[in-house]
Amino acid sequence: MTVPEAATQSRTVPLADGALELRWSEVTHRGRRREANQDAVLAQYPLFVVADGMGGHIGGEIASASAVERLTAVAITGEVTPKTIEKALSRAVADIASHPETTDEGTGTTVTGVYLDLSDPEPTWVTLNIGDSRVYLFRDGALAQVTTDHSVVQELISAGRLSPEEAENHPYGNVITRAVGPSDAVAPDYVRLEVVDGDRFVVCSDGLTKELTDYGILHFLLQHDDPTDAADDMLEAALENGGRDNVTIIVLNVHRTFDGAPSPAED
Template identity: 35%
Template sequence: MALTLSYDAHSEIGLVRSNNQDSAYTSPRMLMVADGMGGAAAGDLASAVATWELRRTDENLDDRIAAARAERLAAEDAPAPVPAAGEDDPGDLVDVLTVMAGTLARANERLVELVEDDPELSGMGTTVCGFVLDNDRLAVVNIGDSRAYLVRDGELHRVTRDHSWVQTLVDDGRLTEEQALEHPHRSLVLRVLNGSTQYEPDLGWLDIVPGDRLLVCSDGLCGLMTDAEIAAVAAAGLPRQETIDRLVDLAHAAGGHDNITMVLADVEADGAPGEVAVLGAAASVTDPGRIEHTASFAPLETEAPMDELEASERAITEEERYALTGRRKASTWAKIALSVVLPLALLCGGAFGWYQYTQTRLFIGPADANVALYRGIPDRVLGQDLSTLLETDTTQIADLPPYYAEKVRASIPVNDMAAARSTLIELRDKANQCIAQRKARAEASAAPTPDPSTTPAPATPGGTPAPVDPSASPAPSVSAFTPVGTPSPGLTTPVTAPEEC
């Protein structure tokens, strides 16, 4: 029995926006949504770039997975494992995630190239969220605040976690889900593809069974209503197109102030493969990479001839340069003074301007054993620090996962104070998670090991062990999605978990 996906998709401008910056891509193996941002800075182009890269990967996905697997085995210097009958090679799971990590890296690099070609595009970015089918599992890809859901047995489960400011407040218990929808900074996204080298997507796996329903959407839907409101429609068992229409109506009733894009899919056994489709900005924006530009060079203008006075003065100056004696004209001394003073003044002015610029920058780095916020840049000139300590956070570097501890020691640049606050909160969350993990491990190692032989089996009212129903569906759980650490951009070696404490 092979699992297949049957799906429908929808993308629209909404009731307020003037253009659609969302994109979507659907195929028998890939369901993806990308929400562009940047307004005049071409958010539609950013989401389209990510979608085009996803499609290129999908067009030869098996070959890319095979190449990643071969590289992994070569790096491990190990023969290809032979899985038991009916089982998948666990390494293959890593290979699919490696391929998707490389896809996001290429999309991010493409954004860098576009901004270098046209600086006016600086500031554009995009989320990416969705699923990749591999046998009886789904690879889950997420960066940003677009969202993926699983509907099983009439219940809606959120699969991904938003990389947003309000989500950190909800996780800390400082906001409810309803309050987050009205928060003034609900649009502040902490992680996106925007050309930065510090993007960190979540990659993981979700086990699926026939009868499951999948929903991937931009925040034009999930940013306007609670999960309970979405569940009332998505988990009602309606046909896919009717479900999409009703969800769009809900988004409109909530204001429809953002683009609305969603993909709805049903997991089936041996179903017919769906059609490949590109929606939204990716279907209408022209790919700059496919346009050939021809450079035209205007001939250099011929230097205007010097007048006789300038020619004579230059001749005299050249003659005096090698003379043993002789007096220089006042104009000559003035020129010499200017040739020395002017560059020196420009150099000093440039240095002062550069220093003033550095004092507008912010970064997060170490202050003894703690995480701290600085103004300036993490460098020294002539023995003087180019940074000023603004505040020391309570987070200790030793409590962070090694990956994040190294990032702090190397310094993390932030664009503004809001980004600094959100990064400090995220680091504090990572540290708290590590502290909890270490405490749990310590308690587990100290607890006595129970004797399996004394553990009673579940029994029926008559006293006999309850039989196991092999046809029962596995209990759905958000924990079914196990995030896996992200490789460095372009890396095609096995994925490791940077957040391991």
């Protein structure tokens, strides 16, 4: 089995009281059963995003690529805010609508990720989400899903009509309730998180979570500190477990240092 080669990238971000050392890696694969990869990925500081396209023919591929292309332009400026993200997604909607091969009613894309916000004295992470791709946070040895899926199954779980175990094989498991598409100008959900030394993020399409449980994701994070090694092993496990969908993964490590003082974790 051939797994795409990836390399860990790094960035040191100066802060008023020290610095953030970020290390990340991304990988994407069409899986074992799909003819094309309709996922797209953006891992360019300060913005890390996965987009999972949907739609007949190449509609989904165009939708995810349009969203990532417009968001890449935002990442390059460094001015990543809800306003610039939503403006970029509106432009992506127009791109998708104007393309002759995206007329299928089911065409669209998820857009899920995390960015570093330095607009206030104390830095924060902000997650963004439309659809059922996910952001996970690994902190203090535990893994938590930060984003909430926009899906029929999640709505049934939230209403108490379906258990998480029953959801795994539900016939509507692939049906999402919000997407970036040719007729949908949708604002993401946002969650703001403090910046903590030792945090790790996993941003992924549902091609990973269909094949790997949260415990499986945690296992590979605990096994590998290097983001590339962790992402590659998650991908390999997803493919070995069936690889029924495209699989895209970003692993982002956060190390915070303080000038002349121990970090809070060292107190």
